[in-house]
Structures are given as C-alpha cells and as structure tokens.
Amino acid sequence: MTLRSMFHYGAIASLVALILLSLAWELVLAPLRPGGSFLALKAVVLLLPLMGILKGRVYTYQWSSMFILAFFAEGVMRGWSDSGLSQKLAWAEIALTTLFFACVVLWVRNERIVRARAAR
Numbered sequence: 001m002t003l004r005s006m007f008h009y010g011a012i013a014s015l016v017a018l019i020l021l022s023l024a025w026e027l028v029l030a031p032l033r034p035g036g037s038f039l040a041l042k043a044v045v046l047l048l049p050l051m052g053i054l055k056g057r058v059y060t061y062q063w064s065s066m067f068i069l070a071f072f073a074e075g076v077m078r079g080w081s082d083s084g085l086s087q088k089l090a091w092a093e094i095a096l097t098t099l100f101f102a103c104v105v106l107w108v109r110n111e112r113i114v115r116a117r118a119a120r
Helices: 003-029 038-046 050-055 058-067 069-081 085-119
Strands: none
Touching: 003 038, 003 050, 003 085, 038 069, 050 058, 058 069, 058 085, 069 085
C-alpha cells in the first residue's frame, strides 16, 4: 500500500466515522434533548465532500480541509463546555477531524508530487 492510498483511505475512514459519530451522538448517545436533536443534521453536511473524497478529486480534498475546521471548532467548544459522555464524544470528534485534516493535506501534497513526476 502506497502512502497516497493510505492517506486516501484514512480520509475516507475518518470522514465516515465522523458522520456515524455525529448521528449516534445527537440521536442516541448524548442528545441535547431526549429523543434526539436537530443537531443530527450536521451529519448531512458532512455528506457534501464524501463523493469527491471517495473519487479522489483534488478540488474536494482542498476545500474539505477548510470545511472540516468548523467541526473541529464545534468539538473544541463542546469538549470545553460539556461534561460526561458528551465531552468524551467531543474529544472523539476532535480526534477524527484532526485525522481527516492530516490525511487530506498529506494526500494533496503527495498528489502534487505524483503529478509533477508524471509531467516530466
């Protein structure tokens, strides 16, 4: 397995895990209101970059690296202000967004190197 494919699969895995975490968090594990909350809709927003990430589109990788920072900020705020299980889930969100960001940045960097070598 090449570095490029490791970063690609890491980005996919962390994004899918973040979608599942968001749904579980807001619907079952620690919702703001009993029975779930509308914050579960944030998982729908995470679906926006999924197809481009799956297909390895450079443009999607580039904009999603900035897009994911909103979820990182949410995780930091809820990790700081919440308590109990919700706080632990916020730390998991921070870890997954950090992993996604690192994989995306490293994949784009590696992709540029591969394309530069192919152009020679």
